[in-house]
Amino acid sequence: MRPSRAIPGLLAGLLAGLLGACGEGPRIEGSVSPLLDLRYERAEAQGTPDEVSVRFITPQGAGENTILKVTAKLENLPFAPGTPIDLTEPLGAPPSEVQRGEVSRSVLDEPVRGFPRIARGTLTFQKDLQPGTKVSGDFHVTFVQGTDVYSGRTLFGRFEATVP
Known part of the structure; x- marks a missing residue:
């Protein structure tokens, strides 16, 4: 087979995969x-x-899976739309290991595994969380280095979420 005939087929397959x-x-x-x-x-x-939290969801039978949930505790922090919330901020007096932010996941038939502490991260909502509205925002998280499978890894995204 000549190489010139193989190229269009290869390109078509690549394009179909990308689409x-x-x-x-x-x-x-x-x-x-x-x-x-x-x-x-x-x-x-x-x-x-x-x-405050944002939860990313997929349906699962009659229920749903929480693919990822990013939560920020508001202890001693007034919620301010458009202002990033520092997820790494420690809560409580030292040697408290409690952070303002937490990342979790709850998926059917998947073992529960916690995520490591957050080394860097923010969560931002662009407006107040009023029931029945949509709110845009973003988050980014880098986990601390260590021996956990997620250590040193990142998660980030922009979202438009419904407020129930």
């Missing part, structure tokens, strides 16, 4: 993505006097 990948829907990015499926269907933001 197919575009239709996967939204996903969370970062160096954790080769280890976990981070595609989601919708995002949901919630706020209480104690904490």
